[in-house]
Amino acid sequence: MMEIKSIEEQGRIILEISGRIDTTTAGSFEKQVLQHFPDSGEEIVLDCERIEYISSAGLRSLLILARTASGRHMHIALCRVPELVREVLEISGFDSFFEVRHERNG
Structure with a gap:
């Protein structure tokens, strides 16, 4: 199960993601x-x-989001990434597509 909660903070959209992003939930996550x-x-x-x-x-969904954002001259930042997820991003090279922050503010 995966859930997304949207918050507007300091003029930015923050999406709080919880759960698993896997074969079952990746399409919904991306959409x-x-x-x-x-x-x-x-x-x-x-x-x-x-x-x-x-x-x-x-990861495929994240790549699609990165490409879409790039085409719209947008910036996507990932924050407060758990260690296991961070390792997956680093091993796959996906950390180079996104700014990875410790906190929401940068």
Whole structure:
């Protein structure tokens, strides 16, 4: 199970993600995050503190989000990434597609 909660904070959209991003939930994750993308030029912060697991399907969704954001001149930042998820991002090289922060503010 995966849930996304949207918060507006300091003029930015913050999406708090919880649960697992795997084969079952990756499509829903991608679709829900894309619904929050503005037309251009803004920042979205994905608060990953409560992500329990991310699979290759989840990584694929992150790649699609990164490409879509780039095309819209947007910036996506990941924050509060749990150690296991951070390791997956680093091993796969996905940490180079996103700014990874310790806190929401940078």
